[in-house]
Amino acid sequence: GAVVSQHPSRVICKSGTSVKIECRSLDFQATTMFWYRQFPKQSLMLMATSNEGSKATYEQGVEKDKFLINHASLTLSTLTVTSAHPEDSSFYICSARDTGTGGYYGYTFGSGTRLTVV
């Protein structure tokens, strides 16, 4: 089955620094990947859609200059949290879309990254 690897699983950084999170589709090519943010005891909130070879599409209210997304290849998308602040501390999850079967797309999620900004 489709596998998505997300790295790192946990990161602690100082306020004001930047953090990069990688999302890789290991056994399939993904022209489209997604980045989500999840707060405790809440469901996933879509931040942006990452498109290979083009600019990401951000959801309303998400700062594109703070959350930089790069999707330079068919198997890798990165999310960089720039000038991180404590309020950016959260659980970030990526998802990659494959061609799926049965006439609908398959969505495989990474294992998530716990970001703590101190």
Next chain:
Amino acid sequence: KNQVEQSPQSLIILEGKNCTLQCNYTVSPFSNLRWYKQDTGRGPVSLTIMTFSENTKSNGRYTATLDADTKQSSLHITASQLSDSASYICVVSEGAAGNKLTFGGGTRVLVKP
């Protein structure tokens, strides 16, 4: 506005017992409905995917049902195990291509010995 509502928000069950989780949606046009299991601190893992024409689909001890007329789905867990403790998320895909997902708030299940 397209919405996916799940109930209950949380439940506690004893190991070995069965339980049923509910999902009601207003997403239109409907493409498919997915159930995911999310362990604490991990990403969601797909359990089932159902299209308009499918009424039920099983994955081991998990059985999902779909009533597209009433826009309701359920996830039944049989003979629960401690490892079933997780959040279960109902996700509905919208549109002909099913490329827009609407997430439910999830149901947190705790299985106690």
